[in-house]
Structures are given as structure tokens and as C-alpha cells.
Amino acid sequence: MQSRNKFWVAIGLSVSMAMGGMALAQAKRDAIIQPIDDVTIENPAKVELGKKLWFDPRLSKSGFISCNSCHNLSMGGSDNLKTSIGHNWQEGPINSPTVLNSKYNFVQFWDGRAKDLKEQAGGPIANPKEMGFTHELAVEVVESIPGYVKEFQAVYGDQKITIDEITDAIAAFEEILVTPNSRFDQWLKGDDSALNEQELAGYNLFTTSGCIACHYGTAMGGSSFQKMGLMEEYVTENPAQGRVEVTGKDADRMMFKVPTLRNVELTYPYFHDGAAATLEEAVLTMGRLQLKRNYNDEEVSSIVAFLKTLTGDQPQLMMPILPPSVNETPKPVPFDKK
Amino acid sequence: MQSRNKFWVAIGLSVSMAMGGMALAQAKRDAIIQPIDDVTIENPAKVELGKKLWFDPRLSKSGFISCNSCHNLSMGGSDNLKTSIGHNWQEGPINSPTVLNSKYNFVQFWDGRAKDLKEQAGGPIANPKEMGFTHELAVEVVESIPGYVKEFQAVYGDQKITIDEITDAIAAFEEILVTPNSRFDQWLKGDDSALNEQELAGYNLFTTSGCIACHYGTAMGGSSFQKMGLMEEYVTENPAQGRVEVTGKDADRMMFKVPTLRNVELTYPYFHDGAAATLEEAVLTMGRLQLKRNYNDEEVSSIVAFLKTLTGDQPQLMMPILPPSVNETPKPVPFDKK
Known part of the structure; x- marks a missing residue:
């Protein structure tokens, strides 16, 4: 083995x-231990887009939980809780691993069920115990927002936003989260x-x-x-x-x-x-x-x-300013019974 | 009247x-409408400390909710929800007002029950429907963290951290959140x-x-x-x-x-x-x-x-890196029944 x-x-x-x-x-x-290299940003527009998506709670059903909620970049890329808090305050199944230096992982998640960061990024969005959304709805929200449409066009050169592009951009952002x-x-x-x-x-x-x-x-x-x-x-x-x-x-x-x-x-x-x-x-x-x-x-x-x-140098990040929703943007559903 | x-x-x-x-x-x-002036930061150390507290979910019982959860500086200083999500996913009583330019408010909260930003800042921490904590426990958490102790000493010059200082620092940070x-x-x-x-x-x-x-x-x-x-x-x-x-x-x-x-x-x-x-x-x-x-x-x-x-220029902020808890720091209690 x-x-x-x-x-x-x-x-x-x-x-x-x-x-x-x-x-x-x-x-x-x-x-057999190698130092962490400084990061080189190859595609700043993609990384910037990924950063916005990373911080955007509109990728969750409630409009309240973003990637950063459980992988908080102010707190070592984790939430410092035993197990995470998900949609509707559900107790997550497992301790939230740090996103820092996760690009060095040979597979993602504790059980390795995702082969890379891009595949991983789609998981929590659609996990009913985490962000509680669906990929289809996440795409619908993002493609309704003119500010995002413009950025996706600049980065991916097409009109149609896909979950594949959303997770690709998030992964590109995660790639820079190293701590040399x-x-x-x-x-x-x-x-x-x-x-x-x-x-x-x-x-x-x-x-x-x-x-x-x-x-x-x-x-x-x-x-x-x-x-x-x-x-x-x-x-x-x-x-x-x-x-x-x-x-x-x-x-x-x-x-x-x-x-x-x-x-x-x-x-x-x-x-x-x-x-x-x-x-x-x-x-x-x-x-x-x-x-x-x-x-x-x-x-x-x-x-x-x-x-x-x-403990290495933590990523120094400007808080992104997220492009606002417009009238047509599907509304978040924070409380299921309403 | x-x-x-x-x-x-x-x-x-x-x-x-x-x-x-x-x-x-x-x-x-x-x-009778005046333009918003650029902000002048008079006490950068206090503002920086306030920024950390603003983003620190350890001021909540769960360790999950920070000031920024409901007054998200990536989203116009609000949460873009009808009413906010509080401790244990409780539905908040009222729409979360923007923190941006809140220093110009003659009183704080929708009902004006706080006379200024400092008084306001103590409210959500201790509100059982919001951060669900107590001022005493918030102080206990903060004073257990060596990184915070050092900063409070530098800003306030004393050994003992108080809720008064915590809310004063948060208010100092909020004062700079203007959008000229x-x-x-x-x-x-x-x-x-x-x-x-x-x-x-x-x-x-x-x-x-x-x-x-x-x-x-x-x-x-x-x-x-x-x-x-x-x-x-x-x-x-x-x-x-x-x-x-x-x-x-x-x-x-x-x-x-x-x-x-x-x-x-x-x-x-x-x-x-x-x-x-x-x-x-x-x-x-x-x-x-x-x-x-x-x-x-x-x-x-x-x-x-x-x-x-x-829509003015949004505050351009570096994400703070929060000083880590130590072994003695009281643990968050995200799930009440445990």
C-alpha cells in the first residue's frame, strides 16, 4: 500500500x-521538507475574480456563508471551531482544514475525495450541511450580476458563466494563499x-x-x-x-x-x-x-x-468590494420556512 | 416636536x-446636503486594533459571528438580507443598517437607543439574538490573547482591558468607514x-x-x-x-x-x-x-x-490577521447543547 x-x-x-x-x-x-516559495501571480484578473467569489456569501443559499466563513483568512485559513457551522446552523461533519498552502495537498478534503482545489471548491457550495446551495443556483446568481459578468468575460472570454469557471477562479485564488x-x-x-x-x-x-x-x-x-x-x-x-x-x-x-x-x-x-x-x-x-x-x-x-x-507570513489581502446584486438577482433564502 | x-x-x-x-x-x-470628506486617521494604532476586533468572531459566543458578518464591508457595510442571522441562526428583529458613514448618524440603531458608535458597538455582542455573548466573556477572551494585550497596552496604556476600551476601539475603526x-x-x-x-x-x-x-x-x-x-x-x-x-x-x-x-x-x-x-x-x-x-x-x-x-469610494482595507488564541483562551460555544 x-x-x-x-x-x-x-x-x-x-x-x-x-x-x-x-x-x-x-x-x-x-x-524531505522543503521551504515554501513566495507566490508568483500569473493571472491577476483571475485571482482577483476568485477572491471576490471566495468572499461572496451569495454563493450560499442563505446569502450569509462564504468560503471565508469556515476558512477565515484572518484566522489561519480556518474557523478555529471543532467542526464548522453550516446552513441553518447545522453542525458540520468534520474540522474545517486550513486553506493556507492547500495547493500543496496531493488531494483535497480529509478523505481525499477531490483531486484538486478546483474540484474541492464545488463541494461546500452544494453541501446541504455547509453552504446549502446548488451549482445551478450559484451560477444563476453570479450571471445575474453585471459586475461579475464583465469580469468573467475578461478572464474566460465567453458569455456564459459556468460552475467550472467559478470553481476555477476560486482555485486560482487559493493557489496564492501560501505562507512563506x-x-x-x-x-x-x-x-x-x-x-x-x-x-x-x-x-x-x-x-x-x-x-x-x-x-x-x-x-x-x-x-x-x-x-x-x-x-x-x-x-x-x-x-x-x-x-x-x-x-x-x-x-x-x-x-x-x-x-x-x-x-x-x-x-x-x-x-x-x-x-x-x-x-x-x-x-x-x-x-x-x-x-x-x-x-x-x-x-x-x-x-x-x-x-x-x-507560522509563515500570512497572505496580505485587500478586502474585495463585491459587485452588487441587481433587481433580477435571485434572492437569498436565509430562513427556510419563510 | x-x-x-x-x-x-x-x-x-x-x-x-x-x-x-x-x-x-x-x-x-x-x-442642506454636504459632500463626504476624505477621512483623516488620527490614531492609526487604535483604528488598527478596532479593525481586528471588528473582524474577530471570538467576540461572539459561537466564535463564528463578527461585526463584519452583518455589516459586511465587501457589501456596502450591510448583509443584504431582510433581517440578519444571529447566534444559532436566529432571525434578527430588524434590517441591519450599513456601518458606512454611520459616524454621521445623530444617534445609533433604528430606534436611536445608542447615543454614539461606541455605545452601539456593545449592543450586538451581548444581544442573545445576535452575537449571543456577554461583555464579561468578551473581555475574558480578549485579555487572554497576548497579541491583543500588547495592542491594548500600546493604545490605552493600561494593563486591564475593559469593554469600554473594546467598544472605543471598534468605534474608532467605524469612524474611518466613510465613502467620499x-x-x-x-x-x-x-x-x-x-x-x-x-x-x-x-x-x-x-x-x-x-x-x-x-x-x-x-x-x-x-x-x-x-x-x-x-x-x-x-x-x-x-x-x-x-x-x-x-x-x-x-x-x-x-x-x-x-x-x-x-x-x-x-x-x-x-x-x-x-x-x-x-x-x-x-x-x-x-x-x-x-x-x-x-x-x-x-x-x-x-x-x-x-x-x-x-455610491462613493468604498473603504480600501487590508484584511487583518488576528492574534491567535492561546491554551487559556475560553473556547467558543457554537452549539448550545454540547
Whole structure:
């Protein structure tokens, strides 16, 4: 199984790396975690359009919920709730993952049911527990708004707005939501002073005890599915079963996409069920369930100190001014009974 | 009664102004509507702090609703819903008025129960139908967050954060939310080409038929209470009774603060109950109920064309990055039963 193989390969790698002592630090820098590059915006008009759609609650049935409601770019690209609030205040099924650096994910959603950002973007709009709308109605709203029609024409060159274009523009905006220049990335790029002793000790422990086996790559996660509760069963009231809901294979039960650790200081609470309120709790639980390891207080503190060096520069965004609805624009339906 | 006196004084003024024909245009420019001035930010640190609080859903019980949820600065400072969605998806009692140019209001809220922006800002936080929190808990959350503590110290110079400081900072942010440079303001300042013939005809009708009697001042409204349904009773399912709920005086029944007309193209739907979906409907209803006048289609079109010249430059704001909660921060309670 691909993800399991990756796990052991990575564990092997980190153990061999741990042999080198202080010489190790340099070695690790070109290992399996890469710094986040600054973003280059290739199509500013498309990104600007996508930003408007991202912030536009008219893509929801109620006219109240936008992408940014649950992936709040003022709050690490998440909502900082255990599970999200959806249409009619329904409790969402799962913790809202950060949108930051999500372009590095090999698939999207916790269970990987979307192959890319564009496919993902269509999900919440039509999910009755989230934005509660339909793709058809979303298109109807957008194409009724002259300001949007003009922008879609400029970007896509046609008269007819489609859900495909709407999600393409949103995905183009999400592509720029990266967070370079964390202290850890500064260190990765060669600045020895960027991390202090405790943080470096935390990183060494992160590497040698096996966290890095799953949390590797640019996003330090997002590159594989892993079983939640590898060495010990994960006990939760959350009904999500992970990847099995996509594949139907029993072996995929409780297999979830490994979340990114980038900006993890901002994306509390943790896990697919949001059950871990603090980083300390998350580190302890992960050590025990995934690595059969009981970190002591000092170890937890050092790993947490390291994790807090993963907060990068947050996207600096101008609030978009949304083109107004016109008389013909279908009205939002915030209260179902009315 | 002060507001009634103002009404007739203004009507008198507009009627006498209507005598002058084309010479009138110049006369009106220094009459009872003033252009919006550019904003000068006197205390940028306080405004920046206020902006963060404005966008921070942690001032609500659920951790989901911020000031910006119902006064969305991407959407004319309103939510474009008939009545707002509050904690637990409760239907708000009244249409959410725009925050834009609200500093020009002589009092705040539709019924004027707050004397200024600072007093207003405390209302929704503690309203069980809106943000559903308490002032005490809001302070507890804010003072637990190191990033906020640092900023409050820099702005207010003391260790203890109070609700008074929180609302003061929010009000300071709201003070900068003005929208200068509308085409009408360009015209007011002397640019004859800023309005076309239809728009000018609309403005003349707005003046001569008496709209200006209530919609005067910089905000073109917000300077007096007026009875909704002056010449004919206003029929609505909305239970709000207006100013009487503050004064207890029967004469104040259905007396509401006159809303601003600035950016009215963006702040649909209209009236305290959000019952008028379009500007055309709002103009027709206002003419009939307040002025005993049945505007014909051409008149409605010209007034609406004029109203659309009142859209000013929207505040250009960087999305704030909110200081993260820490382990000690009280957790949001999005779902009451849990």
C-alpha cells in the first residue's frame, strides 16, 4: 500500500539522519521538507475574480456563508471551531482544514475525495450541511450580476458563466494563499540563528521519533493518507470514517489525509474531529497513537516550540468590494420556512 | 416636536429652491446636503486594533459571528438580507443598517437607543439574538490573547482591558468607514459633468417633492427620527415599533431614525424590515407613505438613477490577521447543547 510504504521509507530516512549529531542539521535542510516559495501571480484578473467569489456569501443559499466563513483568512485559513457551522446552523461533519498552502495537498478534503482545489471548491457550495446551495443556483446568481459578468468575460472570454469557471477562479485564488518565510523556512534556507535551542531540539525529536514520516513535503503533510490510530485505536464521537467513504475498502477505514503542520499555531483545534484543543494535547496524542511513544513534558514542550516556528507570513489581502446584486438577482433564502 | 419642525422647514426650503430653474443647480450645492470628506486617521494604532476586533468572531459566543458578518464591508457595510442571522441562526428583529458613514448618524440603531458608535458597538455582542455573548466573556477572551494585550497596552496604556476600551476601539475603526467621492459629491463640489440629465432630473425631483426633508445632511439621512407611514399607515409583519420602545411615548410609535441614502445601491433590501427589495419599490413606497405622492415610472427611474450616484469610494482595507488564541483562551460555544 503506497501510503504505508511511504511511512516506513520516511521512518528509515529519519532514523538514519539521526545518526549524524550536529552535522545532521545541514543534512536535514535538503531532506524531505522543503521551504515554501513566495507566490508568483500569473493571472491577476483571475485571482482577483476568485477572491471576490471566495468572499461572496451569495454563493450560499442563505446569502450569509462564504468560503471565508469556515476558512477565515484572518484566522489561519480556518474557523478555529471543532467542526464548522453550516446552513441553518447545522453542525458540520468534520474540522474545517486550513486553506493556507492547500495547493500543496496531493488531494483535497480529509478523505481525499477531490483531486484538486478546483474540484474541492464545488463541494461546500452544494453541501446541504455547509453552504446549502446548488451549482445551478450559484451560477444563476453570479450571471445575474453585471459586475461579475464583465469580469468573467475578461478572464474566460465567453458569455456564459459556468460552475467550472467559478470553481476555477476560486482555485486560482487559493493557489496564492501560501505562507512563506516562517522561522523554520529561514532555518531551512541556512539561517542558523532562526531557531533557538529548544526549537531545534524539538525539530530533532520531530525527525527522529517519526513525526516527519507523515508530515513531510513543503506543507509538512498533505502528501499521503494515514490511519488515525495506527498503533492504538482512536476513540472519537465523530462519525467520519475517512477514506473508506470514498473507496469502500475496509482497509481505508480511519485513513485520513495527513494535515499540514504549516501555521499549526493558528489552526487550532486539531485532528479531523477537532478534539485536541491545544498543540500539547495534539502532540501527546499523536505520539501515543501513531508512534507508540509517550513524550515527556520536556519533549512535548520542545516539539510544540518547534511547531510554532512553522507560522509563515500570512497572505496580505485587500478586502474585495463585491459587485452588487441587481433587481433580477435571485434572492437569498436565509430562513427556510419563510 | 423637533423632527416634525425640521421636516416642514426642509420642505419649505426645497420648494423655494425649486423656483430657480437652472440657476437652482448652483444654489442647491451649498444647501442642506454636504459632500463626504476624505477621512483623516488620527490614531492609526487604535483604528488598527478596532479593525481586528471588528473582524474577530471570538467576540461572539459561537466564535463564528463578527461585526463584519452583518455589516459586511465587501457589501456596502450591510448583509443584504431582510433581517440578519444571529447566534444559532436566529432571525434578527430588524434590517441591519450599513456601518458606512454611520459616524454621521445623530444617534445609533433604528430606534436611536445608542447615543454614539461606541455605545452601539456593545449592543450586538451581548444581544442573545445576535452575537449571543456577554461583555464579561468578551473581555475574558480578549485579555487572554497576548497579541491583543500588547495592542491594548500600546493604545490605552493600561494593563486591564475593559469593554469600554473594546467598544472605543471598534468605534474608532467605524469612524474611518466613510465613502467620499461619489458622483453626486463630485457634482456638489462643482463638477457639472458628474451627473447626467436623468440623474439631475432625479435630484431635482428628490428635492422638490420632499425626500430631502428627511434625507439631508452629509449622510442624507441619520439626522432625525421620522414616522414610517406618515401619510398612510405602513403595513408590515415586522414587530419593531421604533422609538417608542426607547421612550415609552405613544407619539414615538413607528418613529425610526431616517436611514442614510449614501451607497443605497449597495445596501438592499430597504426599510427597517427589509421589505423593499429594489430601489424602485422603495422610492414608490416612500413617495406614497411619506409624501402622499404617486411617482410615475419616469419619475421613479430618474430618482433611482440619482440614488445610484450616491455610491462613493468604498473603504480600501487590508484584511487583518488576528492574534491567535492561546491554551487559556475560553473556547467558543457554537452549539448550545454540547
